[in-house]
Amino acid sequence: MFENQFNLICETINSGILILDKDLNVKFWNRWMEVQTKIKEEDIKDKNLLDFYENINSKILSRKIKTTLRLNSSTFYNSEQINYLFDIKLNKIADSVFYNMQQSITISPFDLEKELVVVYVYDTTLLRETNYKLKKSKKELEEKNDEFQRMINALTEGLIISDEYGNCEIINKYGKELLRLKKNTRIKEKKLLDFVCEKSKDLVKRNLESGDIRTYEVYIKRDDDTYFPAIVSGQVIQLDNKKKRISTIIDISNLKEKDRLITRQAKLADMGQMIANIAHQWRQPLSLISTTASGLKLYEELGKLESQTLNDSLDQIMLTTAHLSQTIDDFKNFIKDDKEKTVFDLNEIIQKDLTLLEGIIKTSHIKIVINRKNEDIIMKGYPNELTQAIVNIITNAKDVLEDRNIEERYIFIELEKINSYGYLRIYDNANGINDDIIDKIFEPYFTTKHKSQGTGLGLFMTHRIIKDSMDGEVVVKNLKFTHKGKEYKGACFTIELPLHKL
Ligand SMILES: Nc1ncnc2c1ncn2[C@@H]1O[C@H](COP(=O)(O)OP(=O)(O)OP(=O)(O)O)[C@@H](O)[C@H]1O
Numbered sequence: 001m002f003e004n005q006f007n008l009i010c011e012t013i014n015s016g017i018l019i020l021d022k023d024l025n026v027k028f029w030n031r032w033m034e035v036q037t038k039i040k041e042e043d044i045k046d047k048n049l050l051d052f053y054e055n056i057n058s059k060i061l062s063r064k065i066k067t068t069l070r071l072n073s074s075t076f077y078n079s080e081q082i083n084y085l086f087d088i089k090l091n092k093i094a095d096s097v098f099y100n101m102q103q104s105i106t107i108s109p110f111d112l113e114k115e116l117v118v119v120y121v122y123d124t125t126l127l128r129e130t131n132y133k134l135k136k137s138k139k140e141l142e143e144k145n146d147e148f149q150r151m152i153n154a155l156t157e158g159l160i161i162s163d164e165y166g167n168c169e170i171i172n173k174y175g176k177e178l179l180r181l182k183k184n185t186r187i188k189e190k191k192l193l194d195f196v197c198e199k200s201k202d203l204v205k206r207n208l209e210s211g212d213i214r215t216y217e218v219y220i221k222r223d224d225d226t227y228f229p230a231i232v233s234g235q236v237i238q239l240d241n242k243k244k245r246i247s248t249i250i251d252i253s254n255l256k257e258k259d260r261l262i263t264r265q266a267k268l269a270d271m272g273q274m275i276a277n278i279a280h281q282w283r284q285p286l287s288l289i290s291t292t293a294s295g296l297k298l299y300e301e302l303g304k305l306e307s308q309t310l311n312d313s314l315d316q317i318m319l320t321t322a323h324l325s326q327t328i329d330d331f332k333n334f335i336k337d338d339k340e341k342t343v344f345d346l347n348e349i350i351q352k353d354l355t356l357l358e359g360i361i362k363t364s365h366i367k368i369v370i371n372r373k374n375e376d377i378i379m380k381g382y383p384n385e386l387t388q389a390i391v392n393i394i395t396n397a398k399d400v401l402e403d404r405n406i407e408e409r410y411i412f413i414e415l416e417k418i419n420s421y422g423y424l425r426i427y428d429n430a431n432g433i434n435d436d437i438i439d440k441i442f443e444p445y446f447t448t449k450h451k452s453q454g455t456g457l458g459l460f461m462t463h464r465i466i467k468d469s470m471d472g473e474v475v476v477k478n479l480k481f482t483h484k485g486k487e488y489k490g491a492c493f494t495i496e497l498p499l500h501k502l
């Protein structure tokens with residue numbers, strides 16, 4: 001009864017079972033062994049195992065068997081040293097690693113008197129294969145990780161990887177330098193916002209929440225509490241089902257410094273222009289004052305000075321002086337920086353520009369043709385800066401009309417409101433801008449004028465003011481048009497500015 005049960009178990013179990021005596025003669029060979037080795041029990045029974053498997057290391061196996069019997073307890077083959085006992089070829093599966101079935105072997109005492117042991121053979125191919133693959137992918141992962149570290153460390157911008165709540169996880173080498181991370185600061189204990197200056201925090205919070213990819217300017221706080229201006233951008237990626245944010249930081253302190261220098265130079269250049277303008281505008285009133293004064297002197301010398309003449313002349317002089325001081329105020333206001341945004345009418349700005357430029361426009365014999373399509377074009381922003389932007393365009397038109405000796409000189413100014421934008425078009429009849437330079441004219445220091453005349457900063461400032469301060473656009477193209485039946489060609493600058501929402 002038991003023997004039957006024993007047999008049943010041996011035949012159905014999914015492992016090899018065989019019984020050996022201490023000389024390695026086979027006494028039992030279960031069904032699994034038959035199937036796997038393709039050797040029938042009847043063929044191998046009472047024969048020596050080595051006759052069938054000459055490659056088996058008989059010394060080790062015999063020693064193991066003897067130990068088992070002597071100690072009356074199970075022994076194992078160390079799986080690290082021997083991967084299989086029976087050479088069983090595997091059907092080659094596409095991605096399998098091994099050619100032979102990997103086995104783990106247990107030898108247990110069976111009959112001490114007859115000196116028999118039972119040998120269990122377990123197929124561990126799958127396990128080992130999994131293990132092997134696991135090790136391989138771990139190695140690959142480590143390599144990839146190394147590669148990744150090397151890669152992010154090679155970046156010339158700071159990089160921080162954080163989780164979706166802004167907890168920092170990884171920072172690259174350059175990032176550590178930028179943020180002047182102290183030796184004892186652990187990046188994993190920091191939040192992204194810890195590295196943002198108070199005044200930039202709201203902006204960063206908003207951008208973190210909105211989750212879209214953006215590049216924007218902020219002030220970054222270093223680990224030593226100093227700070228610097230930076231351009232940052234963030235991108236959210238999905239990694240192992242978790243959201244990660246990759247943030248990059250570029251230090252723009254140097255750029256900012258350059259920017260400031262250019263702006264200052266441009267301001268100085270503008271100041272020069274303005275002084276030239278004042279000189280123009282003062283010439284006439286000054287000569288008026290001087291003639292009136294010398295007239296008075298003449299009358300007095302001739303003894304013909306009447307009190308009426310004296311009064312009239314003094315009135316004239318006072319009026320002209322008032323005009324002079326008004327011009328000075330206009331220029332002073334213009335040069336002054338706007339501190340706050342104000343609401344203004346574009347029509348008024350144009351009026352102001354033309355007053356400022358009145359002098360030089362007259363001396364250059366230029367006719368201004370204004371076409372106002374709307375009563376009011378209300379916007380909000382920095383009127384003095386906008387005035388400067390427009391003055392630069394008109395001054396250029398004046399320059400080119402003079403330089404090219406255009407006979408009849410025109411500057412056209414058109415103002416119009418379309419939907420929620422105000423449009424200002426300024427064009428001249430000086431034949432336009434060469435195609436090969438038209439793309440460059442907004443760049444700083446680009447000029448076709450002689451050194452003493454142009455710095456090449458005029459249109460650069462115009463562009464900056466319109467785009468950055470006024471949230472608008474400025475574009476240029478060459479235009480052909482007719483005026484009073486005549487055909488003309490010239491550069492046309494179009495400025496688009498958002499209207500003020502009431
Ligand atoms: N209306 C125009 N017609 C033809 N060329 C123009 C016109 N306006 C600008 N340009 C060209 O664009 C160049 C750049 O203009 P920008 O105002 O930036 O500098 P600039 O006038 O040369 O010097 P700056 O204004 O600093 O004194 C000019 O040198 C000129 O060649």
Ligand SMILES: [Mg+2]
Nearest residue numbers: 392396458459
């Ligand atoms: Mg200019």
